[in-house]
Amino acid sequence: MAGIATGYAPVSQMSRLSLIAGYADSLITFRGSLMAALAKSGVSVTATAPDIDAAMGARLRSLRVLPVSLSMQRTGMNPLQDIAYAARLYRLLRKLDTEIILAYTIKPVIYGTLAAWLGRVPRRYALVTGLGYAFTGDRKGMVQRIVSLLYRFALARAHKVFFQNPDDERLFRQLGILPAAVPSVIVNGSGVDVGDYAFKPIANGAPVFLMIGRLLGDKGVREFAAAARSIKASVPFAKFQLVGWIDGNPDAIAQAELNAWIAEGTLEFLGKLDDVRPAIADSTVYVLPSYREGTPRTVLEAMAMGRPIITTDAPGCRETVIDGENGFLVPVKSVDALVGAMLKFIEDPALAPRMGKRSREIAEEKYDVHKVNAVMLREMGIIPGGEENTHA
Structure with missing residues (x-):
């Protein structure tokens, strides 16, 4: 060399x-x-x-x-x-x-x-x-x-x-x-350890959209909250869960902003979890509207556990999704596109299990x-x- x-x-x-x-x-x-x-x-x-x-x-x-x-x-x-x-x-x-x-x-x-x-x-x-x-x-x-x-x-x-x-x-x-x-x-x-993050079937019932990560603007937390607010106005039974924490990053979400989302019922905040597997197992779809990543580990964990992915057509994120196969890619910062992708899973309950199975296959093939x-x-x-x- x-x-x-x-x-x-x-x-x-x-x-x-x-x-x-x-x-x-x-x-x-x-x-x-x-x-x-x-x-x-x-x-x-x-x-x-x-x-x-x-x-x-x-x-x-x-x-x-x-x-x-x-x-x-x-x-x-x-x-x-x-x-x-x-x-x-x-x-x-x-x-x-x-x-x-x-x-x-x-x-x-x-x-x-x-x-x-x-x-x-x-x-x-x-x-x-x-x-x-x-x-x-x-x-x-x-x-x-x-x-x-x-x-x-x-x-x-x-x-x-x-x-x-x-x-x-x-x-x-x-x-x-x-x-x-x-x-x-x-x-x-x-x-991702595909043994530790074992496949879990998606439960029937109200759809649960989950996001995990540091609470930063660049992670797309505000877009996730805005999409949740929009959907809950017409689909009140849909659930939106957020796992993460606020740190000292200059781009961090303010505590008051997070408190407002919780108070108005837009998001259910689960805090920082030492083990995210129970939260993924309880979810229907994993969402990460990030502006840019290396390769997001939380997406790989969700894929290994058989969850479809909604993420952005951005560096690091786009590599994890074959659009239409194991999830959907949306433009960065587009709340409307995020809402549209989420509604597809609400309107067609069979979509999440089918795409989740493909996520698991990709995790085993590419991300083991x-x-x-x-x-x-x-x-x-x-x-x-x-x-x-x-x-x-």
């Missing part, structure tokens, strides 16, 4: 990997199966993220993973705090004598890759799981320019970059954020976490093979 990774030590000499994350809960939820696969392959894994508590640490140790809590400013762009975070990463990687890093989400990718480069970590991999606040919506100002410059500087020092959809990869290439010399690979999201992890391990040289999916 032509490119930056050529000439590095063979996999047999690469046994200590640090997984660098920006959010502790994501370690188990999104990377638990990957860490288990790494450990099974003989790799010594350390996982670092802010705010790893005792319970999370115990769960990581059960996977044979060493947890290290490392503070980080998750939102905001205070350069002193970000430099301090990079310095902490540098010291950690040197202390662990890390041989491979895999970083995901914006700040871990930027500062983790740079810290690993300065620390002479032999293999440096980045996973772009979505573009984040700086790139979504209509934001093309100073924040995006700064993030792009930081990304470009860091990714020039990566050996390979993983993307979860082709649109993000194409954008990074077109904008010059990802240098031509650095190989890239598209993987099918984070995958073990298949996704095998691609990543091959491309990182952990197991034999790889490079057949590599772009340069």
Whole structure:
């Protein structure tokens, strides 16, 4: 393979990997199966993220993973705090004598890759799981320019970059954020354990439309609420359930706005759930009107459990739906189109079970976490093979 990774030590000499994350809960939820696969392959894994508590640490140790809590400013762009975070990463990687890093989400990718480069970590991999606040919506100002410059500087020092959809990869290439010399690979999201998220038949009765996610404007929460309000005016028995939480993101839904939806009866708010499977099992259709994603994990979970999907014809979202087969694609920000798609399931009760069955098939064929992890391990040289999916 032509490119930056050529000439590095063979996999047999690469046994200590640090997984660098920006959010502790994501370690188990999104990377638990990957860490288990790494450990099974003989790799010594350390996982670092802010705010790893005792319970999370115990769960990581059960996977044979060493947890290290490392503070980080998750939102905001205070350069002193970000430099301090990079310095902490540098010291950690040197202390662990890390041989491979895999970083995901914006700040871990930027500062983790740079810290690993300065620390002479032999293999440096980045996973772009979505573009984040700086790139979504209509934001093309100073924040995006700064993030792009930081990304470009860091990714020039990566050996390979993983993307979860082709649109993000194409954008990074077109904008010059990802240098031509650095190989890239598209993987099918984070995958889903189709055994843990087992198929559940859709119950008869009033249709239940479910949305799960952080309560952000860019996730399409307002469009979901507006569609719910419109439909309940003529179909009062339809149910609309929302699972999630408000965090410190600048695009977060205000608590007062959420309270108003609940008070008027538009939405049933279930809060933040440690296990979303009961909510999916009780639902008829899964809805995610997001403006852009890497590949939405909640959609994969709903597909695995046999739920049809309504999502947007947007990067990361459109890959999960074959329009008319396992759900419907609607334009970003179009409440009318969202209402129209929901009404199809209300008017034809046989539609959801038929499309849900197809969702399960696609989840098994394309998004099985073990298949996704095998691609990543091959491309990182952990197991034999790889490079057949590599772009340069």
